[in-house]
Amino acid sequence: MYDVIGVGFGPSNLALAIAAGERGAASPRALFLERQAKFGWHRGMLIEDATMQVSFLKDLVTLRNPASEFSFLTYLHGNGRLIDFINHKTLFPLRIEFHDYLEWAASKVADVVRYDREVQAVRPVRTNGVIDAFEVTSAGQGGTSVDVTRNLVLGVGLKPYLPAGVDRSDRVWHNQELLTRVRELDGRTPRRFVVVGAGQSAAEVTAYLHETFPKSEVCAVFSRFGYSPADDSPFANRVFDPDAVDEFYSAPEDVKQMVLDYHGNTNYSVVDGELIEALYSRQYRERVLGTQRLRTFNVSRVADVVETGEEATVTIESLSTGQKTELAADVVVYCTGYRPADPVLLLGEMGELCRRDQEGRVKVGRDYRVQTTSELQAGIYLQGGGTEHTHGLASSLLSNTAIRAGEIVESIVIAKATLETDADVPTVVPDFADSL
Numbered sequence: 001m002y003d004v005i006g007v008g009f010g011p012s013n014l015a016l017a018i019a020a021g022e023r024g025a026a027s028p029r030a031l032f033l034e035r036q037a038k039f040g041w042h043r044g045m046l047i048e049d050a051t052m053q054v055s056f057l058k059d060l061v062t063l064r065n066p067a068s069e070f071s072f073l074t075y076l077h078g079n080g081r082l083i084d085f086i087n088h089k090t091l092f093p094l095r096i097e098f099h100d101y102l103e104w105a106a107s108k109v110a111d112v113v114r115y116d117r118e119v120q121a122v123r124p125v126r127t128n129g130v131i132d133a134f135e136v137t138s139a140g141q142g143g144t145s146v147d148v149t150r151n152l153v154l155g156v157g158l159k160p161y162l163p164a165g166v167d168r169s170d171r172v173w174h175n176q177e178l179l180t181r182v183r184e185l186d187g188r189t190p191r192r193f194v195v196v197g198a199g200q201s202a203a204e205v206t207a208y209l210h211e212t213f214p215k216s217e218v219c220a221v222f223s224r225f226g227y228s229p230a231d232d233s234p235f236a237n238r239v240f241d242p243d244a245v246d247e248f249y250s251a252p253e254d255v256k257q258m259v260l261d262y263h264g265n266t267n268y269s270v271v272d273g274e275l276i277e278a279l280y281s282r283q284y285r286e287r288v289l290g291t292q293r294l295r296t297f298n299v300s301r302v303a304d305v306v307e308t309g310e311e312a313t314v315t316i317e318s319l320s321t322g323q324k325t326e327l328a329a330d331v332v333v334y335c336t337g338y339r340p341a342d343p344v345l346l347l348g349e350m351g352e353l354c355r356r357d358q359e360g361r362v363k364v365g366r367d368y369r370v371q372t373t374s375e376l377q378a379g380i381y382l383q384g385g386g387t388e389h390t391h392g393l394a395s396s397l398l399s400n401t402a403i404r405a406g407e408i409v410e411s412i413v414i415a416k417a418t419l420e421t422d423a424d425v426p427t428v429v430p431d432f433a434d435s436l
Contacts, residue, residue, distance in 0.1 A: 160338055
């Protein structure tokens with residue numbers, strides 16, 4: 001019987017594994033199941049010069065435990081780069097370096113993780129008619145296994161989103177798979193790329209393709225007039241503070257929506273200011289030289305993509321004039337973000353025991369535990385997806401990962417202690433004979 005099984009092993013559940021292990025003798029017995037063969041986080045976007053958008057201090061542990069041996073600074077020290085990083089005078093490491101840090105941390109807790117395990121089913125375990133545990137079935141190359149747990153932490157992340165009617169193919173990509181797809185080109189040089197989207201990923205993909213393929217045309221298509229800069233000013237960044245979660249969670253619904261609307265430009269469809277400047281400089285330089293490879297179609301949308309054997313015909317429609325332009329493209333890259341799936345879909349029929357609000361969204365406690373009917377007493381916790389409406393903008397981001405992991409572990413430990421205390425209390429049987 002495990003105290004907790006985590007489904008998925010990205011940064012959020014990695015932070016949870018560390019937080020659980022750092023409790024020493026009070027550590028809950030934990031297991032994590034990951035369908036990938038090894039740890040990996042957005043590998044398809046580990047562009048060589050791309051940097052993180054959050055400070056290295058918002059790593060897996062520092063905000064929760066600055067003395068932890070799992071900190072980014074400890075990683076740098078162990079790899080002989082601490083002084084070099086300090087001299088670099090930046091809060092934002094390379095993304096590929098931060099990924100290496102995550103792999104380093106994952107290797108230190110490998111004993112609680114099973115890779116190449118895809119969870120196939122979660123079934124109830126009942127005691128006296130109440131569901132007080134889960135039976136988790138997972139499968140991989142090693143066969144099928146069944147494990148039992150008192151608590152389940154769902155950290156399966158977000159799913160790549162493509163507009164309705166768009167399907168992935170050899171010519172239509174989602175940016176999640178960018179580097180993998182580029183390697184598959186095997187040295188071939190596409191004549192034209194079309195990049196769809198206005199956010200950070202879209203700008204990074206545009207810059208990467210433009211630099212990597214110096215003979216290719218790169219066309220950026222987005223509905224905005226231009227790339228919008230991310231608001232990373234100190235006051236706006238407070239929306240990602242741990243204390244902001246408390247304030248957001250207790251706010252009325254209309255205030256929550258107001259905050260999400262006001263501060264969406266800290267995260268959604270916005271681009272780092274330096275990257276915007278770099279792209280504009282490239283485009284302007286090409287106009288001066290008369291060799292324009294970087295083109296932008298602003299206030300526009302991709303109306304249609306028709307694939308043929310040799311290319312994809314992309315129809316771009318101006319939203320202001322309705323004029324349509326057809327482009328013959330070798331590759332279309334959709335940088336259209338990610339969407340959360342129904343967080344309790346994995347539970348099957350038990351999902352009906354999870355309470356929902358008037359919008360059909362799962363109700364989640366401040367400790368990230370799903371609110372359920374009295375029939376379901378085993379714990380279900382959400383990491384990331386499915387909690388933005390209750391916990392705010394930081395719910396699926398790295399900014400609050402360390403604190404969130406600690407809060408979930410604390411909730412599990414308290415629930416376990418309560419359960420053990422209740423089990424130790426003797427049942428008192430009244431002596432009705434005496435009362436008579």
